[in-house]
Amino acid sequence: MTALIQFPRNAVALREMQTQGHALIGSTLRALASPFEVAGRCSEELRELRLTSAAQLRRGNLADAKVNHARMLRRAAAVNAAHTALWTVAHPHMVATPVVTVHIAHMMLSVLLRSVGKVKNVETEALLAECIGMFDPTSDVVGKATGMWVPISKHPVILALAVRKLIYGSVFTSAEEFRKAMLAARGTILHLVSDTESWSGLLRNCDRCVFEHDRVAWDAAYARVGADVARVMQDSDEEGYEDDDGEYVPPSPRWAALQAMIGAGNEPPSR
Structure with missing residues (x-):
């Protein structure tokens, strides 16, 4: 496990670390400001939109x-981009993403300790070391093997939140x-990811109906x-394919129409 990690002994160095920590937390969250805003709007709209399921594509639902x-189509690409950005935060082990290092954890947590009035002493340094130790891969291995604790996310955004x-x-x-x-921070990200997926699913159902x-x-x-x-409105399950008998099954008319637009490089008219 991670050895005891101490605050800088020099007061100037400690303030510098906390200043860097503040800046790092701010820049980490600002980098995802747009995806957060887009996903939050999706969450709000799901409470307002007229829900249409895949089983309700009849003319009566038109x-x-x-x-x-x-209301939704123009923002399809932005929502897709937000989903991609937040999904990588929720599942950093599935893709190549930044991870929390000991240095990053030390800087961010030093901000927390100062903000809640923790003074520099042996007890505080032990608390800091215990928290930083959660980012040690060994902690995950032991936690999973014994079932004694749940591993935490290693993404900097989760730590900043x-x-x-x-x-x-x-x-x-x-x-x-x-x-x-x-765990609560990751749960919030998972909720936003789910809402962007639900929003996009609703749009696709409406798109098929129209x-x-x-x-x-x-x-x-x-x-x-x-x-x-x-491009983001195409669905892979509507694409053409070769069946088990070697016969070509053509794409759905909607997929083909979307592909024609992509091939033409259509852009919206200037306002």
């Missing part, structure tokens, strides 16, 4: 589908509180957006 489609949560709560007395804050029952309105809607939107 009116609701068109209302949603008109957890630190902010504890600062705003003005309470930080144990490593357990820090672990709970880390395409099938009002092709003129569908064409008009896509004339106002670019090929980037058409």
Whole structure:
């Protein structure tokens, strides 16, 4: 496990580390400001939009589908980008992403300790070391093997959120509180990822409904957006493929129409 990690003994060096920690927390969260904003708006809209499931693509649902489609389509690419950005935060072990190093953890946690009024002493240094030790891969191995604790995320965004949560709560007395804050931060990211997926799924259902029952309105809607939107609206399960007998199964008409827009490099008209 991680050895005891001490605060800088020099007061100037300690203040410098805390200043760097503040800057690092701020820059880490600002880098995802746009995905957070987009995902938050998706969460709000899911409470307002007229829900249309995959089983409700009949003409009787066309009116609701068109209302949603008109409101949502232009933002399809932005929501897809937000989902991608937040998914990598929620699942850093699945893709190549930044990870929390001992130095990063030390800087961010030093900000937390100062903000909640912790003074530099042996007890505080032990608390700091215990929290930093959670980022040691050995901690994950032991936790998984014994079932004694759940490994925490190693993504800097999760750490930055957890630190902010504890600062705003003005309470930080144990490593357990820090672990709970880390798990809560990841839970929030997972919720936002789920909402962007639900939002995109709703848009796709509406898109299929409008395409099938009002092709003129569908064409008009896509004339106002670019090929980037058409690209994210394609679904792989509608793409052409070769079946088990070697026969070619053509793509769905909607997939083919979207592909034509992508091939043409359509861009929305200038305003």
